[in-house]
Amino acid sequence: MTGTELLLWVIIPYLCIATFIGGHVWRYRYDKFGWTTRSSQLYERRLLRWGSPLFHFGILAALGGHVVGLLIPKSATEAVGISETMYHVVAVGLGGIAGFGTVVGMALLIYRRRTVGPVFSATTKNDKMMYVFLAGTILLGLATTVNSNILGHHDYRETVAPYFRSILYLQPQGELMTASTLLFQAHVMSAWLLFAVWPFTRLVHVFSAPLGYLTRPYIPYRSREHTAGSRPVRPGWEPVGRR
DSSP states (O other): OOHHHHIIIIIHHHHHHHHHHHHHHHHHHHOGGGOSOOOOTTTOOHHHHHHHHHHHHHHHHHHHHHHHHHHSOHHHHHHTTOOHHHHHHHHHHHHHHHHHHHHHHHHHHHHHHHHSHHHHHTOOHHHHHHHHHHHHHHHHHHHHHIIIIISOOOOGGGTHHHHHHHHHTTOOOTHHHHTSOHHHHHHHHHHHHHHHHGGGSGGGGGGOOOGGGGTOOOOOOOOOOTTOOSSOOOTTOOOTTOO
């Protein structure tokens, strides 16, 4: 492994992984109030109603495809009777649908954020930076899907997938990425950099779930008006300010 391979495909990836993990721990401990999507639903709903489901369901399906494609070796799928042709047909079909939904949804969300005044005003420099990394990674991923599965220029299951598994096994083989195409190299590097900035953007909401709403007690609202309501006031429920 050369020095360049070591830097690009071993050192930088592990630094990005460490930043991803450590950044989330830091963000949760010291910025809990900032751990939010900063929802803009109140400003505009028509475009959000279409763009958000398309993007989120599309990206979840694409993520599932990446898990299967990168973590499951070719020998494992062949052992259960899935031929290489069948695998690529399914990958192109499901991946194409997921990619189309993700790109269309992302385009609607970016268009909404740029053209709806209140939404654009609520957009920070951090949000713009996040969209650049996210959109770049997604578009490069779509390009690699077309290049490898439709045009058949490269089999990522022999280079990129083993490389990712070697990183997870702590036995990095950076030379495998050198054997892949420049398009795949750009997509993988953009993904590592996206992981590095992830904890410091609104993307942290991926790891949040409103489970507390299921057990949280009701919030009582009481009027400050002395004459509010026509029914007799029960003990303990007097309007605020009454003596």
